[in-house]
Amino acid sequence: MSENKDFHALIRAICVGYGYCGSLQDDGWRHVTRYIPERGYVTVDDFIDWVFMAEGEQWFGNPRAMIRRERLRSCFITYMGSPVVHARRLRWKR
Template sequence: MLQNRFDELMDFVCVRYGYCGGVVDGKPMQVTHFIHEYGNVAASEFSEWVMLAEDIGPDSNLDFRDQHKKDIEAAFIKIMGSAVVPAKELRWDAEV
């Protein structure tokens, strides 16, 4: 079955990097919880949300954080076709 671009991006984020979501403040969290319903989302925003969903904030002081953010941003641009896309394009295939 063919994936939409967001499914492909999430496959990259979750399967390749293992960022499938975490528990933040006792609540299950996933990058999709940060994506607003309307407007645009930039690759840099998305990569930051991936980190936050894993409870890896800017003050986490983890050496890999910046590199992983850059890798996710590059994948976002390559897969989604732009550095900024409408939020409505960042939906699971089942939600489209």
């Protein structure tokens, strides 16, 4: 249960705190959870890449985006407790 609470807190922090709540793109609504695999390990960099993909935002070569990446990195590690977590920890409660 605490794993889901950590994930919910992370999602809330990146959405409310940073405005990364997903976006409407050509193929419909995208959210970071769309990219999380069923199993295996997820790194903080994987997760942040998926956040940017869900927003339809490019980060490479953008100095402001690089700063936002560092803030998101800190947020992920704070809430998830590690820069690498198992994908099952990145799930909504069922």
